[in-house]
Amino acid sequence: MKNPCSRRWRQRLNCTIALLASPWLLFGCGNVDQRLPPINPPFVTIQEPVMTSGPESINSQTVISLHQTQFGASSAQIKVLVDEAVTWPASNLGCADNGGIGKAVLTPGFRVVLEVGGEQFAYHAGRDRQFFLCNTPE
Known part of the structure; x- marks a missing residue:
């Protein structure tokens, strides 16, 4: 007959290992900022006016x-x-x-x-x- 305590212990151990390993599975070992795009793109402003003085474009x-x-x-x-x-x-x-x-x-x-x-x-x-x-x- 199998020992029920050992099965419960193995289940808890497997859950603990899965929780500890999940960040590495999701993000890998590299720097997260290098691989993910920015959440908000940078805001582009209208450029300052360019005054013309000379041959016109x-x-x-x-x-x-x-x-x-x-x-x-x-x-x-x-x-x-x-x-x-x-x-x-x-x-x-x-x-x-x-x-x-x-x-x-x-x-x-x-x-x-x-x-x-x-x-x-x-x-x-x-x-x-x-x-x-x-x-x-x-």
């Missing part, structure tokens, strides 16, 4: 041409205040027009701000460089 030239077509302003009246690459915090490209609804996804793009006759005009674009006038920038 392709983006500025495109926006100036677009503005002249829409409003008929002359090149002498148009001043480029901001010409920058940005990472928009949402798919609406930083523009609250149309209710400001956009998916909360980081979207690379561009922003060009013109000044014409003391009035500022903000043009936004995504990676495709299809600029549009944003009447209500966020």
Whole structure:
């Protein structure tokens, strides 16, 4: 006949070994931080405005041409205040027009701000460089 105490003792021993070994089974022997992705991705901010002083970029030239077509302003009246690459915090490209609804996804793009006759005009674009006038920038 078998001894019931020895069976109970073996069950407890097996449970203890399993509990002690579980962290090594889950995380291995290496550094946990090297293998697991961060819980929250780093927050990307929109870059500081880049003031242009010199030859204008392709983006500025495109926006100036677009503005002249829409409003008929002359090149002498148009001043480029901001010409920058940005990472928009949402798919609406930083523009609250149309209710400001956009998916909360980081979207690379561009922003060009013109000044014409003391009035500022903000043009936004995504990676495709299809600029549009944003009447209500966020």
